[in-house]
Amino acid sequence: MSIGLKRGLVGAALATLLMGTTAVSAKTLVYCSEGSPENFTPALNTTGTSFDAARPIYNQLVEFERGSTKVGPGLAESWTVSEDGTVITFKLRKGVKWHTVTGFKPTREFNADDVLWSFNRQWKPDHPFAKVSGGKYDYFADMDMPKLLKSLEKKDDYTVVMTLNQPNAPILANLAMDFASIQSAEYAEQLLKSGKPETFDQVPVGTGPFSFVAYQKDAVIRYKKNPDFWGEKAMVDDLVYAITPDPTARYSKLKANECQFVPYPRPADLAEMQKDPNIQVINQPGLNIAYWAFNNTKPPFDKKEVRQAFNMAIDKASIIKDVYQGTGQAAKNLIPPTLWSYNDSVKDYPYDAAKAKEMLEKAGVKLPLEIDLWYMPVQRPYNPNAKRIAEMMQADLAKVGVNAKLVTYEWGEYRKRAQQGEPMTVQLGWTGDNGDPDNFFFLRGCSAAGAGGQNLTKWCNKEFDDRLKKAASTADVKERTKLYEEMQVIMKEEAPDMTIAHSIVYEVMRKGVTGYKQSPFGGHKFNGVDVQ
Numbered sequence: 001m002s003i004g005l006k007r008g009l010v011g012a013a014l015a016t017l018l019m020g021t022t023a024v025s026a027k028t029l030v031y032c033s034e035g036s037p038e039n040f041t042p043a044l045n046t047t048g049t050s051f052d053a054a055r056p057i058y059n060q061l062v063e064f065e066r067g068s069t070k071v072g073p074g075l076a077e078s079w080t081v082s083e084d085g086t087v088i089t090f091k092l093r094k095g096v097k098w099h100t101v102t103g104f105k106p107t108r109e110f111n112a113d114d115v116l117w118s119f120n121r122q123w124k125p126d127h128p129f130a131k132v133s134g135g136k137y138d139y140f141a142d143m144d145m146p147k148l149l150k151s152l153e154k155k156d157d158y159t160v161v162m163t164l165n166q167p168n169a170p171i172l173a174n175l176a177m178d179f180a181s182i183q184s185a186e187y188a189e190q191l192l193k194s195g196k197p198e199t200f201d202q203v204p205v206g207t208g209p210f211s212f213v214a215y216q217k218d219a220v221i222r223y224k225k226n227p228d229f230w231g232e233k234a235m236v237d238d239l240v241y242a243i244t245p246d247p248t249a250r251y252s253k254l255k256a257n258e259c260q261f262v263p264y265p266r267p268a269d270l271a272e273m274q275k276d277p278n279i280q281v282i283n284q285p286g287l288n289i290a291y292w293a294f295n296n297t298k299p300p301f302d303k304k305e306v307r308q309a310f311n312m313a314i315d316k317a318s319i320i321k322d323v324y325q326g327t328g329q330a331a332k333n334l335i336p337p338t339l340w341s342y343n344d345s346v347k348d349y350p351y352d353a354a355k356a357k358e359m360l361e362k363a364g365v366k367l368p369l370e371i372d373l374w375y376m377p378v379q380r381p382y383n384p385n386a387k388r389i390a391e392m393m394q395a396d397l398a399k400v401g402v403n404a405k406l407v408t409y410e411w412g413e414y415r416k417r418a419q420q421g422e423p424m425t426v427q428l429g430w431t432g433d434n435g436d437p438d439n440f441f442f443l444r445g446c447s448a449a450g451a452g453g454q455n456l457t458k459w460c461n462k463e464f465d466d467r468l469k470k471a472a473s474t475a476d477v478k479e480r481t482k483l484y485e486e487m488q489v490i491m492k493e494e495a496p497d498m499t500i501a502h503s504i505v506y507e508v509m510r511k512g513v514t515g516y517k518q519s520p521f522g523g524h525k526f527n528g529v530d531v532q
């Protein structure tokens with residue numbers, strides 16, 4: 001068989017897989033996504049990959065305007081906040097229709113029952129869906145929602161009153177995040193009666209611009225336009241996520257027009273991409289951090305001096321140069337310099353292998369020391385090549401008498417094991433969800449340090465945590481800034497992790513794609529996006 005014929009058959013097979021066997025609309029947008037979702041319920045997930053897969057389907061009470069950090073109306077068309085900041089009254093949007101999927105056709109429109117159902121699933125242990133699909137609501141817990149919420153009441157079908165135990169400055173921004181997506185109580189009840197509650201999280205029903213059609217794990221997700229959507233309409237009839245973990249393969253598909261949009265390009269490919277007349281490359285500074293977390297509960301990382309030594313053992317400048325290749329900057333703080341309250345006076349640890357080895361020996365560490373070093377199996381907005389970074393760290397550590405065993409797992413498994421505290425050291429990172437510093441600093445708070453929490457260092461420092469709580473409970477930006485600046489000093493001294501880099505986020509699309517707005521949070525929204 002000739003190479004040309006073989007490629008043609010492969011292309012035809014791919015087209016059949018992506019589009020199905022029926023006639024394809026002229027308006028189809030194919031997004032080459034980087035991985036498979038864990039499921040389609042954002043409340044259960046913590047990864048950008050899974051959030052992206054659910055984002056076309058759902059809405060929140062309040063939402064970030066596309067391409068912005070500004071919070072605007074969502075399923076709530078308006079809201080009022082009491083003078084003391086503890087009572088938020090949401091007026092819900094009327095006439096919002098739920099999607100129809102195979103086996104479910106809604107008999108009513110969205111109302112307050114759906115809001116209560118969605119929050120109570122995460123909050124109330126006796127909720128009928130509380131334990132479905134594992135029943136872990138890490139975001140809800142890590143944002144301290146169980147402690148923060150006092151009550152959630154339905155005043156009437158289109159009024160919901162949320163009462164807090166104390167004022168919380170970032171609450172509205174938090175409610176615009178994916179974990180606060182609103183789901184159908186009627187759909188859940190039907191599946192519960194039929195004995196198939198887990199279907200709820202795998203065949204999703206929402207109110208968003210696209211409705212779910214089908215999902216083939218590790219291959220494709222198909223959505224179709226929701227003609228009844230209440231907000232900014234979908235411009236294409238079909239949206240397809242072609243799951244393509246390898247960045248080189250994504251680039252090849254983009255060039256062949258098998259997909260029209262590609263996230264997370266390899267830095268090494270950017271120059272060639274920018275010269276291609278059929279491709280447009282966009283970028284913006286990322287609201288993100290790549291870090292290497294030390295498990296502070298596992299010796300010898302329970303000693304501050306050891307953690308400081310590990311910071312000094314790694315040649316961060318070489319990582320930035322070789323891996324990021326001009327698409328990132330060295331990070332000294334957990335928050336990026338574009339975020340308010342960034343403390344530029346903090347001094348990073350210098351690269352000093354001799355001093356690092358001396359500090360390890362002084363701390364009583366017997367060399368050679370054996371550790372594990374986990375690296376992510378997928379690209380992230382904040383880290384273009386975690387394996388390469390792990391290999392460079394491994395080489396640096398060998399110079400100070402530390403033997404690092406490199407470990408990775410499938411992305412969902414990796415996150416689950418890391419959050420349980422299994423690794424000694426683990427690479428991960430974060431892209432801000434809401435433009436508030438609290439959304440970064442909670443990653444090192446005590447509430448998130450337990451098993452399953454997103455504080456992978458399992459570090460819990462009272463000085464830091466007291467300031468974290470105080471900052472969240474005051475609306476005074478000047479006071480919050482002072483507290484966050486102090487927290488950055490504490491973190492650098494305690495060194496629960498090594499901050500690696502803040503990246504510039506690049507995204508690539510065909511010239512015919514119009515209307516896309518890059519999100520400061522690194523996610524992807526395709527309503528309002530057209531393709532020629």
